[in-house]
Amino acid sequence: MDIDLITNILYAMIRTGTPLLIVALGELVCEKSGVLNLGQEGMMLMGAVIGFIVALTTGSLLLGFLLAMLAGVLMSLIFGLITMELSANQVASGLALTIFGTGLSAFIGSDFVGKPITGLDPVFIAGLTDLPIVGRMLFGQDLVVYLSFLLFGAVYWFINTSRPGLILKAVGENPHAANAIGLPVMKTRYLAIIFGGAMAGLAGGYLSLAYTPLWAENMSAGRGWIALALVVFASWKVGRVLLGAWLFGLASILHLVFQGLGFAVSPNLLAILPYLATVVVLVILSSNQTRSRLVAPMSLGKPFYAKG
Amino acid sequence: MIKLEPRGERSSTMAYLSPVLAALLTMLTGLILFTLLGVDPVEALITILYVPISDTHGLAELCVKTAPILLCAIGLSVVFKAKIWNIGAEGQLLMGGLFGSYMALQFIEVEAFWVLPLVLIAGVLGGMCWSGIAALLKVRFNTNEILTTIMMNYIALNILLWAVHGPLKDPDGYNFPESALFGDAALLPILIDNTRVHFGMALALFAVVAVWVLMSRSFYGFQIKVMGMDTGAARLSGFKEKRLTYFALLLSGGLAGLAGVGEVAGPIGQLIPQISPGYGYAAIIVAFLGRLHPLGILLASLLMALLYMGGEMAQISLGLPLALTGLFQGMLLFYLLACDVLISFRIRLKPKKITTSPRLSTLASETQG
Numbered sequence: 001m002d003i004d005l006i007t008n009i010l011y012a013m014i015r016t017g018t019p020l021l022i023v024a025l026g027e028l029v030c031e032k033s034g035v036l037n038l039g040q041e042g043m044m045l046m047g048a049v050i051g052f053i054v055a056l057t058t059g060s061l062l063l064g065f066l067l068a069m070l071a072g073v074l075m076s077l078i079f080g081l082i083t084m085e086l087s088a089n090q091v092a093s094g095l096a097l098t099i100f101g102t103g104l105s106a107f108i109g110s111d112f113v114g115k116p117i118t119g120l121d122p123v124f125i126a127g128l129t130d131l132p133i134v135g136r137m138l139f140g141q142d143l144v145v146y147l148s149f150l151l152f153g154a155v156y157w158f159i160n161t162s163r164p165g166l167i168l169k170a171v172g173e174n175p176h177a178a179n180a181i182g183l184p185v186m187k188t189r190y191l192a193i194i195f196g197g198a199m200a201g202l203a204g205g206y207l208s209l210a211y212t213p214l215w216a217e218n219m220s221a222g223r224g225w226i227a228l229a230l231v232v233f234a235s236w237k238v239g240r241v242l243l244g245a246w247l248f249g250l251a252s253i254l255h256l257v258f259q260g261l262g263f264a265v266s267p268n269l270l271a272i273l274p275y276l277a278t279v280v281v282l283v284i285l286s287s288n289q290t291r292s293r294l295v296a297p298m299s300l301g302k303p304f305y306a307k308g
Numbered sequence: 309m310i311k312l313e314p315r316g317e318r319s320s321t322m323a324y325l326s327p328v329l330a331a332l333l334t335m336l337t338g339l340i341l342f343t344l345l346g347v348d349p350v351e352a353l354i355t356i357l358y359v360p361i362s363d364t365h366g367l368a369e370l371c372v373k374t375a376p377i378l379l380c381a382i383g384l385s386v387v388f389k390a391k392i393w394n395i396g397a398e399g400q401l402l403m404g405g406l407f408g409s410y411m412a413l414q415f416i417e418v419e420a421f422w423v424l425p426l427v428l429i430a431g432v433l434g435g436m437c438w439s440g441i442a443a444l445l446k447v448r449f450n451t452n453e454i455l456t457t458i459m460m461n462y463i464a465l466n467i468l469l470w471a472v473h474g475p476l477k478d479p480d481g482y483n484f485p486e487s488a489l490f491g492d493a494a495l496l497p498i499l500i501d502n503t504r505v506h507f508g509m510a511l512a513l514f515a516v517v518a519v520w521v522l523m524s525r526s527f528y529g530f531q532i533k534v535m536g537m538d539t540g541a542a543r544l545s546g547f548k549e550k551r552l553t554y555f556a557l558l559l560s561g562g563l564a565g566l567a568g569v570g571e572v573a574g575p576i577g578q579l580i581p582q583i584s585p586g587y588g589y590a591a592i593i594v595a596f597l598g599r600l601h602p603l604g605i606l607l608a609s610l611l612m613a614l615l616y617m618g619g620e621m622a623q624i625s626l627g628l629p630l631a632l633t634g635l636f637q638g639m640l641l642f643y644l645l646a647c648d649v650l651i652s653f654r655i656r657l658k659p660k661k662i663t664t665s666p667r668l669s670t671l672a673s674e675t676q677g
Binding site: 038042078082085086087088089091092093095096097099100101102103104106107110111217221222225226228229232266268269271272275276278279282283286287289 | 312393395445448449450451452454455456458459460462463466467469470473474589592593596629630631632633634635636637638639641642645646648649653
């Protein structure tokens with residue numbers, strides 16, 4: 001392996017891990033509030049299709065990304081409404097959100113399949129981009145990747161040191177106690193759900209506006225689900241989400257590595273790797289029952305009714 | 309002001325009414341959507357819900373499409389009763405198709421009665437194999453079955469693609485990603501002449517009856533239901549939780565596998581990359597819509613099959629995207645979940661007058677007096 005190959009692999013690893021990181025950060029915040037939203041995949045697809053259509057028709061990538069986030073938020077609000085106001089089962093509602101988002105995005109985007117678009121360009125930082133090996137990886141990416149670094153820092157700070165972050169965790173651990181001491185349980189959960197939606201929308205927009213860039217039905221290819229597994233993998237810790245997202249990014253681009261090393265393996269079999277890695281990681285992490293029960297937010301997936 | 313008020317107990321009337329309500333709401337939303345798209349809404353609705361089954365050919369095709377959905381959904385009803393979230397019917401179906409195809413291709417030249425049973429068994433085993441892995445991981449390693457089954461859907465799809473592009477590709481097929489056509493002995497017999505209605509529909513109906521008997525008449529079914537309602541009670545009664553988990557998952561995987569092999573050995577007749585337009589996911593909706601009851605599931609799968617045909621018809625005659633089917637599926641499930649709130653809550657238009665607490669009322673009377 002030469003230096004160029006390593007540089008390229010590291011670059012592609014971050015690029016591929018970025019949408020996973022963004023979705024997983026959103027889902028982490030959402031789950032910290034005690035809400036399990038399995039609809040990431042559906043929200044991502046809606047973000048991808050709306051972002052693509054907006055960017056293609058207006059020519060503005062920024063507008064595309066903003067409306068992609070808005071699409072994610074609107075989708076998450078459907079979920080919020082159904083689980084919080086109508087106290088529907090969170091698992092079933094999240095699943096419905098994914099099925100609905102897959103259908104709706106395919107419906108909206110059917111006229112836009114295969115249309116070309118100029119994607120987001122990388123932004124080089126004078127001096128830093130030319131660093132050996134890590135230069136391209138950390139300083140030769142596009143703006144959304146840099147934004148994902150910032151988002152990671154912000155969520156890390158928010159959850160670990162800020163007061164609203166403490167409220168978020170309190171609501172997720174024990175909503176009844178939080179309610180009893182006057183913390184706004186419903187509002188906190190809504191905000192967490194909305195943040196999750198915005199992140200999923202942004203990640204979807206990243207896929208259709210920067211990563212690929214084009215729109216295809218079902219283009220998120222299970223990334224929303226992998227992100228859900230990532231949160232488990234990270235044991236609900238922000239730092240490990242970053243590590244996990246980049247590792248999964250690496251698993252998704254292993255075909256580049258194999259090609260670079262001159263192996264001929266079927267691309268279909270290599271495409272299995274990220275999914276297989278997800279299963280393996282889940283097995284390793286959940287085999288210790290006591291531990292896995294302790295690290296998850298206590299009220300995860302359980303509805304909350306304010307008894308008044 | 310609309311207010312939700314707990315009923316105190318589940319309303320069984322609403323439990324049956326909710327799917328109907330959800331279907332009506334989906335239709336209503338469809339009408340609005342078509343109007344917005346500039347399509348005559350009534351014509352669109354007729355095109356989707358009536359035209360596909362307006363003749364015998366259409367009715368026969370409805371049966372062809374119902375069979376795989378019904379098989380998957382009836383299997384899912386068992387696992388869902390046990391509160392095991394098997395989202396992997398799609399992958400189990402694909403594996404059934406793949407295993408069945410492998411077997412059929414081994415005996416492509418053989419004309420014997422035992423080929424078809426062998427192919428079907430291979431398909432069932434393929435599905436069981438796939439759900440069995442999820443069961444093993446859940447029982448042995450406590451792994452969340454939602455995530456494993458969904459990951460295994462993607463893995464199954466990629467294995468299928470690999471097989472159809474590689475080892476199972478027809479050597480005389482001009483490099484198309486398709487297997488050779490199966491021999492006649494591996495194909496499911498046609499039930500009704502001049503149609504494509506094949507033996508798979510009979511198998512599906514048999515599965516419905518069998519699951520019905522299992523769940524309502526057998527001790528195993530009873531144990532599964534108890535486990536779903538209250539794990540603690542099931543454990544206390546000495547029910548073997550692990551064994552029941554294996555049983556439920558293997559059963560649903562096997563039926564999904566049968567659905568898959570029924571497609572390749574039925575209407576398709578060879579292995580191709582697209583053996584299912586998401587039947588396994590549609591079956592989840594069907595299972596919920598049918599209230600996990602065999603009869604309800606039968607009706608719901610007919611509706612779902614119609615939705616698939618209606619989507620195709622709308623594409624042909626109205627120029628609407630084929631994704632219409634997926635959109636309606638999603639809406640149906642959402643409306644169902646929303647309507648289900650009425651099972652345990654009732655709607656009050658005016659909130660009850662707030663009665664003042666005794667202390668406040670004495671205070672009030674004191675000030676008045």
